[in-house]
Amino acid sequence: MKKIIFMLLLVLFLTGCDVKYDLVITNKEKIKETITVFVDNQIIENNSMTKEEYLDYYSNIYMNNPGYKGIKITTKEGDKYSSFIAKNKYSSLDDYVQSYTFKNMFDYADIERVGNYVSFTTSKNAYLENIKNDELLSEQSKYNSFKISIKFYNKLANHNADEVDSKNNIYSWNINEDTTKDFIYFKISPDVRYDVMIKDIIQENILAISIVGILLLTVIIIVGYILIKIRKNNEI
Secondary structure: OOOOOOOOHHHOOOOOEEEEEEEEEOOOOOEEEEEEEEEEHHHHHHOOOOHHHHHHHHHHHHHOOHHHOOOEEEEEOOOOEEEEEEEEEEOOHHHHHOOHHHHOOOOOEEEEEEOOEEEEEEOOOHHHHHHOOOOOOOHHHOOOEEEEEEEEOEEEEEEOOOEEEOOOOEEEEEEOOOOOOOOOEEEEEEEEOHHHHHHHHHHHOHHHHHHHHHHHHHHHHHHHHHHHHHHHHHHO
């Protein structure tokens, strides 16, 4: 196979997998990438492994792939499905399109900057090409579903997404046998969605914010107690 499917090559040859590919593109064009592959636990049982053995074994193979250097991978066991979760960060769109992950999904992307607008257009999707070509991909090699979702901290001026979550500014592309759309296109405007950005910052720093909040509340209580004691002493 000339084109390798970019996602978790180690589980590609197993049927029954669902893939979710998430990106966050910030207002500074920094990118956060999360790849989640859900594996039916029946597959694991068919391999005569426990869920822990299966996830650890394939995670190690994945982590030893030089192309994925720097990616952090975790696993999660579930009642019906277990999952591999891989995360990475990129400094810009230009950095992202040079990554091993992107290049195995698309050959390239055209990035055009006009004024404060940024247009991003990929080449033909390699996964779509393979899933529809029996000579390149057997039935046993197919994922059940494959979804690409991108959250933007900026408003989009244009796009060709299949689904739009306006509240969270998330645009999604579904890739399957019925898909006719074979590339991804979006145009980022200079207008920032501060509500989405601030919400993400709070969620990512919830522990630190909670600790600071508790410390501030403790200080307020202590100061209040001291002031009350001082007032009572002055009234005597």
